[in-house]
Structure formats: structure tokens, C-alpha cells
Amino acid sequence: DPKTLEKWDKEYFWHPFTQMKVYREEENLIFERGEGVYLWDIYGRKYIDAISSLWCNVHGHNHPKLNNAVMKQLCKVAHTTTLGSSNVPAILLAKKLVEISPEGLNKVFYSEDGAEAVEIAIKMAYHYWKNKGVKGKNVFITLSEAYHGDTVGAVSVGGIELFHGTYKDLLFKTIKLPSPYLYCKEKYGELCPECTADLLKQLEDILKSREDIVAVIMEAGIQAAAGMLPFPPGFLKGVRELTKKYDTLMIVDEVATGFGRTGTMFYCEQEGVSPDFMCLGKGITGGYLPLAATLTTDEVFNAFLGEFGEAKHFYHGHTYTGNNLACSVALANLEVFEEERTLEKLQPKIKLLKERLQEFWELKHVGDVRQLGFMAGIELVKDKEKGEPFPYGERTGFKVAYKCREKGVFLRPLGDVMVLMMPLVIEEDEMNYVIDTLKWAIKELEKEV
Numbered sequence: 001d002p003k004t005l006e007k008w009d010k011e012y013f014w015h016p017f018t019q020m021k022v023y024r025e026e027e028n029l030i031f032e033r034g035e036g037v038y039l040w041d042i043y044g045r046k047y048i049d050a051i052s053s054l055w056c057n058v059h060g061h062n063h064p065k066l067n068n069a070v071m072k073q074l075c076k077v078a079h080t081t082t083l084g085s086s087n088v089p090a091i092l093l094a095k096k097l098v099e100i101s102p103e104g105l106n107k108v109f110y111s112e113d114g115a116e117a118v119e120i121a122i123k124m125a126y127h128y129w130k131n132k133g134v135k136g137k138n139v140f141i142t143l144s145e146a147y148h149g150d151t152v153g154a155v156s157v158g159g160i161e162l163f164h165g166t167y168k169d170l171l172f173k174t175i176k177l178p179s180p181y182l183y184c185k186e187k188y189g190e191l192c193p194e195c196t197a198d199l200l201k202q203l204e205d206i207l208k209s210r211e212d213i214v215a216v217i218m219e220a221g222i223q224a225a226a227g228m229l230p231f232p233p234g235f236l237k238g239v240r241e242l243t244k245k246y247d248t249l250m251i252v253d254e255v256a257t258g259f260g261r262t263g264t265m266f267y268c269e270q271e272g273v274s275p276d277f278m279c280l281g282k283g284i285t286g287g288y289l290p291l292a293a294t295l296t297t298d299e300v301f302n303a304f305l306g307e308f309g310e311a312k313h314f315y316h317g318h319t320y321t322g323n324n325l326a327c328s329v330a331l332a333n334l335e336v337f338e339e340e341r342t343l344e345k346l347q348p349k350i351k352l353l354k355e356r357l358q359e360f361w362e363l364k365h366v367g368d369v370r371q372l373g374f375m376a377g378i379e380l381v382k383d384k385e386k387g388e389p390f391p392y393g394e395r396t397g398f399k400v401a402y403k404c405r406e407k408g409v410f411l412r413p414l415g416d417v418m419v420l421m422m423p424l425v426i427e428e429d430e431m432n433y434v435i436d437t438l439k440w441a442i443k444e445l446e447k448e449v
């Protein structure tokens with residue numbers, strides 16, 4: 001019964017990215033089933049999943065076609081190893097991913113989560129230079145406020161002090177450029193060609209003066225986990241040009257942005273960028289099963305070819321790498337994109353989101369509103385004029401999210417940034433309901449302070 005489940009949840013289950021002392025003092029959501037954009041908890045209460053279950057759901061929960069793909073594969077075999085052998089869905093999916101990704105990305109290496117897709121890109125890039133016989137490459141260039149996952153390699157290339165500060169002594173060497181959004185806001189008040197030029201100059205100065213750079217790594221178009229901080233237009237493209245000019249590698253992390261979230265299948269398309277590595281996760285299975293992928297070029301792949309005794313091969317792979325069920329549902333996910341014309345239908349919704357987000361500027365406790373495609377962040381502040389944040393310990397973002405919960409909207413903020421990351425399949429009236437509810441909940445803050 002629900003009460004026992006709640007008790008056992010608090011007693012046995014240590015939740016990720018969760019302060020368990022606070023969690024155990026609160027009433028928590030325990031989900032039981034879902035359909036479309038809706039989730040139901042163990043009391044039968046209904047919620048719109050307005051964060052796509054941590055940004056991965058695409059076509060809705062309990063989708064008949066995705067369910068079928070899992071069931072069909074389940075009746076054949078759930079898992080077989082890909083270490084030195086293969087399986088049918090993993091092959092078909094690899095081919096499909098190569099077809100839909102930017103030109104030049106011709107090889108697919110599987111893993112289970114976004115962080116690992118990044119680990120793989122980091123290790124491959126580092127190992128690539130070794131296999132090429134180039135010595136002394138051991139520094140990555142990354143951005144402040146970056147988030148690439150929570151494993152130690154991914155943390156090394158991350159830049160969010162709250163998540164990374166603790167582990168400082170364990171991390172490898174990086175050079176950090178400023179977070180483009182924060183830099184531009186501070187210096188120019190907005191995203192503009194001048195700030196793009198400044199940042200690219202800073203990058204070029206580093207690339208020009210050093211021989212030890214393995215790769216430049218960045219998220220695609222927006223620093224999502226930092227609170228939805230978009231890049232100035234042309235930045236990604238400029239970085240690609242410089243990495244080519246100075247013969248270094250570029251890793252683009254599309255874990256959050258991939259699979260339609262920015263309005264195109266991948267954000268790279270919008271800037272005509274084809275990186276050396278592209279990391280994918282989250283939406284790859286439509287939010288069904290843990291799967292991720294690192295796509296790379298023939299140039300990188302070929303550097304790992306050799307006779308067995310040369311030991312040039314990539315020593316990486318997990319028990320569940322290229323899992324049969326996960327790859328089947330990922331294939332079906334891509335088919336649904338075509339059958340339901342998901343990206344086409346998304347365009348008016350992006351427009352609606354943009355229009356409606358403008359309304360938030362009027363609210364007393366909203367300091368900034370940011371959007372890229374179907375991803376949005378609304379930053380709460382205590383004092384708008386002074387740009388003063390709410391104290392960290394007050395958990396204002398969570399308070400607002402809990403208010404929304406009362407009205408059947410499920411949100412998880414990033415600090416005091418309210419995140420809207422709705423499943424691509426959401427209908428316009430459902431979007432309006434989510435937005436109205438969030439607006440109401442933020443207005444409620446005015447009563448408190």
C-alpha cells in the first residue's frame with residue numbers, strides 16, 4: 001500500500017542528486033504509471049511531466065510503438081554482449097545514427113548514460129593522439145559552467161562549482177574559457193557578434209600558444225544543467241573552425257540537446273557543424289531505457305586499427321554496452337520521429353513557448369528568461385533591480401516546483417532556475433496549462449517575501 005511504499009522508499013533508497021535529510025522530511029512523489037505526457041503517482045494523482053523525466057522523454061510515456069519494440073525484442077533475447085560479438089538492433093541503430101547525424105560522423109560507440117558517452121569521447125580523443133604517435137597531449141579546453149555528467153572524467157571537464165568543487169584534487173588538467181552566456185551578459189548585456197568574437201579570440205590565443213591540447217569540449221548551443229545558458233549564435237561554428245585551423249579535436253555534447261530538443265534532430269545542424277565526436281544520450285531511446293552513444297569520424301576510428309599485438313585498440317566497454325532492448329527501442333524512437341512528423345509539429349510549439357515566455361518578464365521575482373528551441377529556463381531572483389538571488393538554502397526553485405505539483409505539473413528546477421523541458425509530443429493546450437501553472441506558482445512567491 002502507498003504508506004508502506006513511502007516508508008520503504010525513505011528507509012532503503014538513496015536517491016541521486018538528492019539531499020536525503022530533506023527528502024525524508026518531505027512528502028515525495030512515487031510514480032506508478034504513465035501515458036503520453038501524463039504520470040500518475042501511487043495515490044492515483046495525475047501530473048503533466050513537464051521535464052520529460054529529466055529531459056529524456058520524447059514521444060510520451062507508454063507509447064504503443066515503443067512498447068511493442070521492447071516486447072518484440074524481449075521475446076527474442078534481452079541482452080547479449082557486444083564485446084567481440086554483435087546483435088541485430090545495435091547494428092541497425094548504428095547505421096541509422098550515422099545516417100541522421102552530421103556528415104563525417106561514421107562510427108558509433110555505445111554506452112549507457114550521457115556521462116559515459118562523454119568519458120568515451122575524452123578517452124578516445126586522448127588515446128587518438130597516442131595512437132598517432134603525437135606526444136604530450138594531456139590538456140582539455142572546456143567552459144566554465146559546463147556539465148557533462150557526474151563520473152570523474154566528465155566532472156574533470158565540467159565547470160559547475162557546486163558539483164565539481166568537492167572533487168577538485170581528483171580531476172585532470174583543463175583550461176577553462178568563460179561561460180559564453182555569463183561573459184556576454186556581463187560585458188555586453190546581451191548575446192551579440194562582438195562577444196562571440198571575443199571568446200573565439202581567447203580560444204585562438206590558447207590554441208596558438210600550446211601544443212598540449214587534446215580537444216575542446218562543449219555542450220551544443222546551450223549550457224543546460226547550468227540553468228539553460230544559451231551560446232551566442234556562431235560560437236559553436238567558430239570553435240569548429242578554430243579546432244580545424246589548429247589541428248585539435250572537438251567534442252560536442254548533445255546529450256541534452258539531441259533528438260529534437262532544440263527544434264532540429266541535433267543542434268549541430270543549426271550551425272552547420274560536424275565535430276570529431278558527438279555525445280548522445282537521454283532522448284536516444286525516447287526516454288525508455290538507458291542508452292548513450294559516442295559518434296566519431298573515420299579518421300579517429302582508423303587511428304585505432306592495427307594488428308592485435310600492437311595493442312592500439314580501445315580498451316573500454318561495459319557489460320550492457322549496446323544492449324539489445326535499448327537499441328530496439330532507440331530504433332523505434334527514430335521511426336516515430338518520421339511517422340508522427342515530430343519535428344515538423346514541434347515548430348509551432350517552439351513559437352508558442354517563445355511567445356508565452358515573454359509574459360514571465362513582468363513577474364516581480366523573475367530575473368531572466370532563456371530559451372533554445374523547446375528548452376527553457378526561468379530564473380527566479382529575490383530582487384529584480386539589484387539582480388539579487390534568493391539565498392541558496394531557501395530552495396525557492398523547489399518551493400515553486402512543489403506549488404506546481406499541487407496543480408498537477410511535475411517540475412524539477414536547477415537551483416532557482418525553473419526548467420521547462422516538455423516532451424516533444426505535448427499538445428498546445430497542455431503547454432498552456434503548464435505555463436499558466438508555473439506563472440501562478442511564481443506569483444505566489446510575492447505573498448511570502
Ligand code: LLP
Pocket residue numbers: 017054113114115116118147148149150219224225253254255256257281282412413414
Ligand atoms: N551531458 C549533458 C549536456 C547533460 O545535460 C547531462 C545530464 C549529461 C551529459 C549526463 O548525462 P547522464 O549521465 O545523466 O545520462 N544534476 C541535475 C541534473 C543534470 C541534468 C542532466 N543532464 C539535477 O540535479 O537536476
